[in-house]
Amino acid sequence: MREVLGLVRLPRAALAVALGSLTVLCGAALLATSGALITGAAQRPTTLLTLMPLITGVRLFGVSRAAVRYAERLVTHDVTLRMVAGVRARLLERLTPLAPAALTGARGGELLSRVRADVDELQGVVARLLVPAGVAVVAGGVAVTLTALVSPATAAVLAGLLLLLGVAVPAAAARLGRRAAVAAARADSDVAADTLDLVRGLADHLSGDGGATALRGLDAHLARQEDAERAAARLAALTTACREGVPGLGLVAALWLVGQDVAGGTTSPLLLAACALGVLGAFEAVGGLGAAWSTAGGIRAAAGRVRALGELPPAVTDPDSPLPLPPGSALRLEGVTLTYPGSARPAVAGLDLTVADGAKVALTGRSGAGKSSVLALALRSYDPDAGRVTLGGADLRRLSLAGLRSRLAWAPQEPQVLAGSLAANLRLGRPGASDDELAAALDEVGLGTVLGSVGLDGWLGDAGERLSAGERARVGLARALLSPADVLLLDEPTAHLDPDLSARVLALLAGDRRTVLLVTHDAAALDERWRVVPLGG
Numbered sequence: 001m002r003e004v005l006g007l008v009r010l011p012r013a014a015l016a017v018a019l020g021s022l023t024v025l026c027g028a029a030l031l032a033t034s035g036a037l038i039t040g041a042a043q044r045p046t047t048l049l050t051l052m053p054l055i056t057g058v059r060l061f062g063v064s065r066a067a068v069r070y071a072e073r074l075v076t077h078d079v080t081l082r083m084v085a086g087v088r089a090r091l092l093e094r095l096t097p098l099a100p101a102a103l104t105g106a107r108g109g110e111l112l113s114r115v116r117a118d119v120d121e122l123q124g125v126v127a128r129l130l131v132p133a134g135v136a137v138v139a140g141g142v143a144v145t146l147t148a149l150v151s152p153a154t155a156a157v158l159a160g161l162l163l164l165l166g167v168a169v170p171a172a173a174a175r176l177g178r179r180a181a182v183a184a185a186r187a188d189s190d191v192a193a194d195t196l197d198l199v200r201g202l203a204d205h206l207s208g209d210g211g212a213t214a215l216r217g218l219d220a221h222l223a224r225q226e227d228a229e230r231a232a233a234r235l236a237a238l239t240t241a242c243r244e245g246v247p248g249l250g251l252v253a254a255l256w257l258v259g260q261d262v263a264g265g266t267t268s269p270l271l272l273a274a275c276a277l278g279v280l281g282a283f284e285a286v287g288g289l290g291a292a293w294s295t296a297g298g299i300r301a302a303a304g305r306v307r308a309l310g311e312l313p314p315a316v317t318d319p320d321s322p323l324p325l326p327p328g329s330a331l332r333l334e335g336v337t338l339t340y341p342g343s344a345r346p347a348v349a350g351l352d353l354t355v356a357d358g359a360k361v362a363l364t365g366r367s368g369a370g371k372s373s374v375l376a377l378a379l380r381s382y383d384p385d386a387g388r389v390t391l392g393g394a395d396l397r398r399l400s401l402a403g404l405r406s407r408l409a410w411a412p413q414e415p416q417v418l419a420g421s422l423a424a425n426l427r428l429g430r431p432g433a434s435d436d437e438l439a440a441a442l443d444e445v446g447l448g449t450v451l452g453s454v455g456l457d458g459w460l461g462d463a464g465e466r467l468s469a470g471e472r473a474r475v476g477l478a479r480a481l482l483s484p485a486d487v488l489l490l491d492e493p494t495a496h497l498d499p500d501l502s503a504r505v506l507a508l509l510a511g512d513r514r515t516v517l518l519v520t521h522d523a524a525a526l527d528e529r530w531r532v533v534p535l536g537g
């Protein structure tokens with residue numbers, strides 16, 4: 001929370017508080033002068049001139065209240081948007097080094113929904129917390145002081161009721177509401193994650209038990225969401241009742257106390273209605289505090305989760321003083337062991353593997369033998385627990401991450417195809433590639449027909465949904481082939497291909513001048529240019 005507040009521009013926030021206070025005071029003054037004007041008019045003065053100051057006051061406060069409120073909204077939103085932009089930028093800066101390894105524990109949908117919902121919630125810091133609190137102190141203080149000039153007893157009652165409405169009632173409501181806010185945030189995040197998972201895996205769910213299990217899980221989270229919303233609504237109703245009732249008490253108290261002064265002849269009758277209505281208007285000073293207290297729990301919880309996400313330790317870090325990138329592209333694993341966090345058994349144990357400069361090596365082995373883990377080590381998504389991985393003789397941990405990854409091209413089993421055009425997806429591999437180069441790469445991986453039907457500028461849909469799984473895998477392969485990197489790391493590049501195309505792609509890779517390390521379940525398709533390394537005994 002402190003960090004979020006650090007992103008708020010305080011002079012602008014102070015301006016928003018000043019303008020908000022002025023709005024409240026203009027409103028109270030409008031009511032007060034209106035009351036005095038009505039009382040004055042009821043006394044049937046001989047000339048209207050005696051009422052002119054009150055008439056002018058009513059006009060002035062009426063017009064200026066709207067103008068000042070407008071200015072306050074502008075400034076508050078400006079401060080909020082700048083703060084949220086800062087939060088998003090900082091969060092993105094911290095999340096980037098965590099990917100991919102340190103984020104694998106979080107479900108994609110959950111992470112997306114959590115970050116979006118929490119950052120949205122933080123928007124309330126300025127408009128719902130800071131400004132209302134500042135306005136309550138400034139406008140409430142000024143209103144009590146002005147009331148004391150007319151009737152100290154009324155001022156004391158006003159101060160007490162402002163504290164009751166602005167502090168005691170909302171504090172009690174917030175205490176009760178904090179649990180509901182946390183439960184609501186958790187339920188929202190679970191519902192969003194379940195919905196996303198359900199939609200993404202619709203075909204799997206339907207082919208299982210027709211989606212019944214997934215829907216039961218979603219229903220349970222929806223019920224929790226409904227309970228949390230109902231609890232929040234009950235609290236909101238209670239605070240609304242207080243918000244309406246307490247100002248009424250203030251009005252009655254002012255009428256009674258100032259009325260006694262008027263009856264005793266110590267106060268002008270004009271001030272009776274003015275003071276009573278002014279007191280009524282002054283309660284607007286704490287009008288925003290009810291919502292502030294009830295949302296404070298949710299905002300604090302959101303700030304905590306955003307901070308916790310940003311504080312996840314990255315799986316790998318940049319060295320303090322990186323070595324220059326080595327000229328060679330030979331890849332070596334020397335006695336390497338990797339145990340994933342939380343796993344009892346190592347995924348890779350004491351592995352020695354050399355992929356010489358320009359060599360073509362294929363890793364084979366049963367499912368779970370650790371083939372993809374070897375690629376993850378070569379990419380430095382993880383550091384080994386024991387042994388070392390080198391590129392051109394240099395330990396990967398001594399090279400800058402950006403430099404290392406500029407030397408490696410990676411095509412995973414299920415590459416990320418982004419919502420965008422075919423060309424934009426391919427240019428992730430080589431941003432400067434010409435249309436002809438893109439077309440040639442597509443042709444090499446047998447995507448010539450897709451190029452013909454979709455076109456380079458054709459929209460691939462959300463996550464490439466307009467392509468088949470095999471076509472998406474080949475977009476990833478074409479992207480890796482286009483890359484200027486000198487080491488290709490490919491995870492089952494031929495998994496979705498028919499035998500002819502598979503043979504063509506493997507021949508293409510075998511003829512590539514770069515170092516190639518690939519994972520395959522189909523060792524029989526490899527020719528003599530490949531060295532086959534079986535993993536897992």
Ligand SMILES: Nc1ncnc2c1ncn2[C@@H]1O[C@H](COP(=O)(O)OP(=O)(O)OP(=O)(O)O)[C@@H](O)[C@H]1O
Pocket residue numbers: 104340341343347365366367368369370371372373374
């Ligand atoms: N991110 C991870 N966290 C924890 N365990 C993991 C992770 N990735 C893989 N594993 C585990 O490590 C072991 C090796 O997995 P890996 O994916 O490297 O095998 P693989 O040989 O590539 O399998 P496949 O052929 O099925 O892709 C498996 O037991 C797997 O469950």
